Structures are given as structure tokens and as C-alpha cells.
């Protein structure tokens with residue numbers, strides 16, 4: 739398959755999970771790929787495994803984003819696919835939300851995503867595809883996820899406005915809302931392993947298809963949206979969640 743032949747793609751947070759799988763899928767489909775992440779060793783190792791270019795850049799830092807864009811511009815010129823995927827998940831009940839808890843998730847998941855798109859705009863080709871990795875959490879009201887969920891809801895709203903503004907350049911902007919996907923995001927959340935396991939099996943029971951998703955499945959949808967096959971799709975949100983968003987009052 740070669741639906742991304744000749745395209746230059748940037749994947750933020752490409753050293754693990756969904757970003758890594760998307761980078762792998764993009765490359766398998768013919769794209770030249772740049773991945774980012776915060777951890778230099780992990781970025782270098784993943785880039786070498788994938789056959790991608792790795793650039794260390796914190797999505798929450800506007801200076802890092804400037805550096806990233808200038809490096810990509812110098813090395814590759816223009817960009818055709820921007821997958822704004824980097825994100826963190828830190829659960830806390832409303833009464834325990836601290837300023838740091840609020841800022842860290844908003845800075846990376848929302849502010850960082852907004853400025854990633856803004857700063858890449860001058861080097862996005864007309865007709866480029868931007869995919870923002872959001873979450874069904876934007877809609878589910880799941881306990882302990884108030885700030886994470888709000889960061890993703892804000893990202894979905896931003897996606898729609900950006901899609902309108904960039905349509906004259908035929909730049910498409912879409913969002914993907916995964917349900918639970920087995921990645922390192924949960925072990926990085928600060929929760930103890932037993933809590934993660936308990937929470938994972940409870941969550942799985944709530945998914946109508948009774949399964950977590952895989953990074954590779956999400957990557958396939960992202961690669962489709964990245965490709966010219968999706969030329970008529972912009973400002974859209976895709977739930978890929980095993981049915982979580984259906985939220986039935988009664989299940990079977």
C-alpha cells in the first residue's frame with residue numbers, strides 16, 4: 739500500500755503508544771516521518787526502530803515548538819500530515835485538582851496542540867491533513883477525569899474552528915476520539931499498578947465490545963484521515979471506542 743507516498747508527516751508524541759503505531763503505519767504507506775517526544779533516549783530509540791527522524795520537543799513549550807518547526811523546515815521543507823497526538827492523562831477527583839494538575843494537562847493536551855498547529859501553519863502544504871488526537875473522555879463524564887476530559891473537549895471545539903478557517907487552503911482538520919487503548923499512558927498516570935488493573939477491567943466491562951482498542955487500530959483510522967482518500971472530510975470527529983459513546987441506559 740502506498741496511500742501516503744511522497745508525503746512528509748509529523749507525529750507529536752511518536753515514541754510510544756498510538757503515536758508510534760501511527761508513525762509505523764504512515765511509513766508502511768510510503769510517508770517520510772518525523773516523530774517527537776520529551777525523552778531524548780526514547781525518541782532516538784523509537785526513531786531508529788521506525789526509520790523515522792526523531793526530534794526532542796515538549797508540546798507544552800512554545801520555544802520547543804518554534805525549534806521543532808524550524809528543524810522540520812530546514813530538513814524537509816513542507817509538511818503534508820500533522821498528527822497532533824502527544825498527551826498526558828492524570829486522574830484526580832474535583833476536590834483534589836491543584837493548579838499544577840490543571841496547568842500540566844491543559845498545557846500539553848490543549849494549549850500545546852493549539853500552538854503546534856499554529857506554528858506549523860506556515861510550512862503546511864495546501865491540502866495538508868491535520869489530525870488531533872482527542873478522546874471519548876471529552877463526552878463521557880468519567881469520574882476523576884475532569885481536567886483531562888475538558889482538555890480534550892476544548893481540543894474538539896478548536897478542531898471545528900480550525901477546519902473552517904483553513905478550508906480555503908484545503909487543509910483538513912479532524913479529531914479522533916479513542917476509547918480505552920492499551921498503552922503506557924496509564925502507567926505514566928501516577929496510579930499504582932493494582933489501581934490501574936482494577937480500573938482497566940472495570941472499564942473493559944463498560945465497553946459494549948468488551949475490549950480495549952489497540953494502537954494499531956487507531957493508527958489505521960488516522961492514516962486514512964491523513965490520506966487523500968479522506969479529501970472530503972474536515973471538521974469531523976471520529977469515535978473509535980468499541981461503542982463507549984453509545985452510553986446505553988440498558989445493555990444486553
Ligand SMILES: NC(=O)c1ccc[n+]([C@@H]2O[C@H](COP(=O)([O-])OP(=O)(O)OC[C@H]3O[C@@H](n4cnc5c(N)ncnc54)[C@H](OP(=O)(O)O)[C@@H]3O)[C@@H](O)[C@H]2O)c1
Nearest residue numbers: 751753754755756775776777796797824825918919921923
Ligand atoms: N491510551 C488511551 O486509552 C487513550 C484514549 C484516548 C485518547 N488517548 C490519547 O492518545 C494520545 C497518545 O497517548 P497514548 O495512549 O499513546 O500514550 P503514551 O504511550 O503514553 O504516548 C504518549 C506520547 O506522547 C508523548 N508526550 C507526552 N507529553 C508530551 C509532551 N509534553 N511533549 C511531547 N511529547 C509528549 C510521550 O512521549 P514522552 O514519553 O517522551 O513524554 C509519548 O510519545 C494522547 O493524546 C492521549 O490523551 C489515549
